[in-house]
Amino acid sequence: MSNYKPIGGKLLTKPFIVMMALAGIAGILLLQRFLFGLGAVTNLSDGYPWGLWIVYDVLTGTTIACGGYAMALLVYVLNKGKYHPLVRAALMTSMFGYTLAGISIFIDVGRYWQIYNILLPKYVNLNSIMFEVAFCVTTYILVLWMEFTPVFLEKWATPKAKAKMEKIIFIFIAFGVLLPTMHQSSLGTLMVIAGDKLAALWQTGWLPITFLLSALVIGFGMVIFESYYSSVAFKRPLETHLLSKMSKFIGGVLVLYIIFRYGDLIWRGALKDAFAGDVNGWMFIIETILFIIPLIILFKEKLRNNAQYLFWAGVSMVLAGAILRFNTYLVGFSPGPGWHYFPSVSEILITLGIISAEIMAYLVFVKKLPVLPVIEHN
Amino acid sequence: MIKSKDKNGSQIDKHYTEQLKERGISRSDFIKFCSVAVATMSMPLSFAAKVAKSITDPARPPVIWLHFQECTGCTETLLRATHPTVDNLVLDMISLDYSETLCAAAGHQVEDALHKSVKANKGKFILVVEGSVPLAEDGIYCKIGGKSALDIIKEIGPQAAATVSIGSCASWGGVQSTYPNPTQATGIGDVYKMNNIKTPVINLPGCPPSPYNLLSTVLYYLTLKKLPKLDKLGRPKFAYSTLVHENCERRPHFDAGRFAEKYGDENHRQGHCLYKIGCKGPETYANCPSINFCDVNTWPVSVGHPCFGCAEQGVGFAKPLHEQADVKLVTPPAGFPNINEEKPGGVTIGAAAVAGVVAGAAITASVATAKKIGETEA
Amino acid sequence: MNIDRKQFFKVLAAGTVATSGVSTLFARERKLLPKNAVGILYDATLCIGCKSCEVECKKVNGMSGVFDTKLEQSHNVSGIWDGGNDLDSKTLNKIKMYRNGTSSTKDKETNGYAFIKRACMHCIDPNCVSACPVTALTKDPITGIVQYDKGACIGCRYCQVACPFNIPKFEFDKALPEIVKCEMCKHQLDKGGIPGCCDVCPTGASLFGPVEKLMKEARRRIKAQPGTKYRYPVSSLESGETQTHTVQKYISYIYGEKETGGTQYLILSAVPYEKLGLLKLPEKSAASTSEKIQHTAYKGMIAPVVLLGGLLYAAHRSTKQDSTE
Structure with a gap:
């Protein structure tokens, strides 16, 4: 009945053990963080209160996890049922991405023991973008797990329970599209309040739009990347036929993004800063190039039907979105002269540990649960 | 002449030592005096030997001491220099040919002595002036032996080798020059300038000035046959280059923000800074806190009275006693952080290396995946 | 199925745009000094x-x-x-x-x-x-x-x-x-x-x-x-x-x-x-800009609710289609 099944195979492979070690190191460093404070393991300062964890683990992490959002939008809202085989894996990456982002926030906030305050009505501040983001992300994590329940039910429950769940799952799917639309845009709005501390190349009232569109771009990029990666890693057939058809839609989103992003820059006259020759300028140019590469590949039929090109387009999209986030939150952010930030070794190791944990969870799920589609032998 | 060598290697005329003995001054007391004088001049201790030698030189330079509009406080303070009979010593050491206060003779007899000495020592004698010169009404406000102070100084001034203006009156007019200055009291330096007298002037302002500043100036001249380095107001730099504030024993209280609010309050009794009740130390240049007065280690501030700036033109006798001083100079300036201070948090070699390894691994993995995709596709 | 598709896309687009607060970039009113500040x-x-x-x-x-x-x-x-x-x-x-x-x-x-x-x-x-x-x-x-x-x-x-x-x-x-x-x-x-x-x-x-x-x-x-x-x-x-x-x-x-x-x-x-x-x-404070964006997008929660309605409908239809396929 199901179109998905576990791929099986040995769990404790060599890479898996390496990742376990990385996660272990991160665990020890985390102990240090909780015992001696954030300053003990991070390079964070009063000037740069947000560092690698927020920008990578939370921002980029949730955006990379937008595969589920992008696919849900495509499959359920735009009713492109043919992409259905890609949905579950994407959904699962989203689930892990968001869950780990939630954990990262818990690690990053200073007064984690009262983090539930954010959900208490007496403390609500409707003016705070952060409140909206936190509220949406928390809800979305729950929604993602609910969306994913059919996978668990398929494995462990009766078909009847699964059928019941499938009847109401559309509610979760709808929320699963609404919530990311809200918070992925708000993740952009978040920096509007930084005012002049954020360089003109990134500071704009259009941040919510560019962040939302680029989240979709990353999301699709991640679907491409992940699909190819699992094909290669688990020796499964490539899904180029599906991915290349999808790319038309992605291309549209990309074009929309570029119109908003660069139209705004030209309108504000901030584009000249790109050629200032400083770090900001160069990072902006890199960001731009990474957005243009996939645009070229996706709009040339010959290129997009080529698996390797399509793969690189996916990688480039993910990187472009990630760099946009790093630029907006770290590179282009300057609290004033004298302040510096570069993540400390411990910070990087903890992030690596979290990524390892995510990949390990992915492997466990893929091998033990019906996530990937059944291979159709031609 | 038999010369004896002392510990410092200084050679003192044997005959002179005997003379000292007759006066009840031991050799060690004499050397001690020389050392004090040297310290006041901010010279190395070895310089004491040279000073001792100059003092014992039988050819004593003649000194003429004139009194104009003044209170004789400067002479009084000199007489109260309480190192063993220093007053006598110096008066013997130099040849004080004329001093209205100290001369035993009086009237025509002493006026004769003055004119004889001036004539005999033309261009060689040191002229010490105490008191200001009144210019109003042709100087009728101060007359000695039927001559106005202005006439006397015009006559004797040009013939002196150097002029020492002792006290604030002689330096810049002092208390008499306070607004509205009815006698038009003027300092010696200005009188010289007006009358085109080229004799160098050394100002030793203060009300009274420390006697050791005079002794040191005279000894400096005797020893090196030149005038000490002067600041732009003609004051010896060794005595007047620092603000009273800088060496004040209450300074730590200023730096810590502990102020006496009024006389006799708890802070005043605790010995806190007197700035708030009008201490002019921060705008007055003098060495009072370093050498104190009367050899019992006291000076106004140490007994609880704010410095009133007697040595500074425009401060003493000009500003209200309890008006706050304008802090002229902030020392040490290093005690204040810059507007933009460098903060830690920059990139470290370790962090850069780890970040590099991670980026490298990601690129390698992507390239490897792309390669495999190519293989699979083919 | 195709009859609704275009319409849906419109609803979706409108909702998205409104949600993200495009409609205005102007800051809200300047706040006043408290009376006994x-x-x-x-x-x-x-x-x-x-x-x-x-x-x-x-x-x-x-x-x-x-x-x-x-x-x-x-x-x-x-x-x-x-x-x-x-x-x-x-x-x-x-x-x-x-x-x-x-x-x-x-x-x-x-x-x-x-x-x-x-x-x-x-x-x-x-x-x-x-x-x-x-x-x-x-x-x-x-x-x-x-x-x-x-x-x-x-x-x-x-x-x-x-x-x-x-x-x-x-x-x-x-x-x-x-x-x-x-x-x-x-x-x-x-x-x-x-x-x-x-x-x-x-x-x-x-x-x-x-x-x-x-x-x-x-x-x-x-x-x-x-x-x-x-x-x-x-x-x-x-x-x-x-x-x-x-x-x-x-x-x-x-x-x-x-x-x-x-x-x-x-x-x-x-x-x-x-x-x-x-x-x-x-x-004008940066807060006035960011609040304006936020409150325009979420005014009375109309935009999110409309968007949610559309999404619910679309998702319901798609999943139903899935199970019947």
Whole structure:
């Protein structure tokens, strides 16, 4: 009945053990963080209160996890049922991405023991973008797990329970599209309040739009990347036929993004800063190039039907979105002269540990649960 | 002449030592005096030997001491220099040919002595002036032996080798020059300038000035046959280059923000800074806190009275006693952080290396995946 | 199926656009000064750099000195009151020094020096208050003091990102950290006192009082003839105590009058404000822009609800289709 099944195979492979070690190191460093404070393991300062964890683990992490959002939008809202085989894996990456982002926030906030305050009505501040983001992300994590329940039910429950769940799952799917639309845009709005501390190349009232569109771009990029990666890693057939058809839609989103992003820059006259020759300028140019590469590949039929090109387009999209986030939150952010930030070794190791944990969870799920589609032998 | 060598290697005329003995001054007391004088001049201790030698030189330079509009406080303070009979010593050491206060003779007899000495020592004698010169009404406000102070100084001034203006009156007019200055009291330096007298002037302002500043100036001249380095107001730099504030024993209280609010309050009794009740130390240049007065280690501030700036033109006798001083100079300036201070948090070699390894691994993995995709596709 | 598709796309697009707050980029109305707002007027020309404000601040707020082994050994003391080069989690106010060339004359831009006291500006329209997701930072409706409630704070440090003056500080060195910022000694005000820094300032460089009166006082000073004597109130406008000082040539602008919507901490100086590290800031706070975007997108929750309706319909139809396929 199901179109998905576990791929099986040995769990404790060599890479898996390496990742376990990385996660272990991160665990020890985390102990240090909780015992001696954030300053003990991070390079964070009063000037740069947000560092690698927020920008990578939370921002980029949730955006990379937008595969589920992008696919849900495509499959359920735009009713492109043919992409259905890609949905579950994407959904699962989203689930892990968001869950780990939630954990990262818990690690990053200073007064984690009262983090539930954010959900208490007496403390609500409707003016705070952060409140909206936190509220949406928390809800979305729950929604993602609910969306994913059919996978668990398929494995462990009766078909009847699964059928019941499938009847109401559309509610979760709808929320699963609404919530990311809200918070992925708000993740952009978040920096509007930084005012002049954020360089003109990134500071704009259009941040919510560019962040939302680029989240979709990353999301699709991640679907491409992940699909190819699992094909290669688990020796499964490539899904180029599906991915290349999808790319038309992605291309549209990309074009929309570029119109908003660069139209705004030209309108504000901030584009000249790109050629200032400083770090900001160069990072902006890199960001731009990474957005243009996939645009070229996706709009040339010959290129997009080529698996390797399509793969690189996916990688480039993910990187472009990630760099946009790093630029907006770290590179282009300057609290004033004298302040510096570069993540400390411990910070990087903890992030690596979290990524390892995510990949390990992915492997466990893929091998033990019906996530990937059944291979159709031609 | 038999010369004896002392510990410092200084050679003192044997005959002179005997003379000292007759006066009840031991050799060690004499050397001690020389050392004090040297310290006041901010010279190395070895310089004491040279000073001792100059003092014992039988050819004593003649000194003429004139009194104009003044209170004789400067002479009084000199007489109260309480190192063993220093007053006598110096008066013997130099040849004080004329001093209205100290001369035993009086009237025509002493006026004769003055004119004889001036004539005999033309261009060689040191002229010490105490008191200001009144210019109003042709100087009728101060007359000695039927001559106005202005006439006397015009006559004797040009013939002196150097002029020492002792006290604030002689330096810049002092208390008499306070607004509205009815006698038009003027300092010696200005009188010289007006009358085109080229004799160098050394100002030793203060009300009274420390006697050791005079002794040191005279000894400096005797020893090196030149005038000490002067600041732009003609004051010896060794005595007047620092603000009273800088060496004040209450300074730590200023730096810590502990102020006496009024006389006799708890802070005043605790010995806190007197700035708030009008201490002019921060705008007055003098060495009072370093050498104190009367050899019992006291000076106004140490007994609880704010410095009133007697040595500074425009401060003493000009500003209200309890008006706050304008802090002229902030020392040490290093005690204040810059507007933009460098903060830690920059990139470290370790962090850069780890970040590099991670980026490298990601690129390698992507390239490897792309390669495999190519293989699979083919 | 195709009949609805276009329509759906329209709904989706409209919802998305509205949700993301495109409809306007203009900031909301400027906030007004609370009726009994209190503030501090810092006159840099009066400051003598004695740092009594720094010492008193720590005393009154029960904060420790800076413990720096090297410094302590060299001075043979423990815990230095004025240690640290900037505001930090142990320092609520800081006297900094502008130096140029020979640094010989006070309040001169070239070859001169000047002091500046940095502390919370107590904005009329504070970004930090707008940013805080749990209302840990609030603006007192009466005094206008921007205050902190550690019971609410989750330590997300968004206030630090939002503050244009980098004022809120976080205890990165503590396992159970708090945000630290100047609260204008509100515990002193409750007892009828005034902020510690103003209380001890010997010259009146830090002057406490109602913001509007302080503003008038500042304007008077700017208008006064440079070089003349002026009776400067000391500690607070109501203290009755004055000190006479010579009027310097003020920059004819009060810093804090308009910056980021105006502040309750006002600054006067004879040296250009940028030299003292006081940035040129827009007259409207960044909070007013971000709030406007947010409230336009979520006005009455209409956009999200419409979008959700459309999504529910679409998802329902698609899943039904799936199960029948």
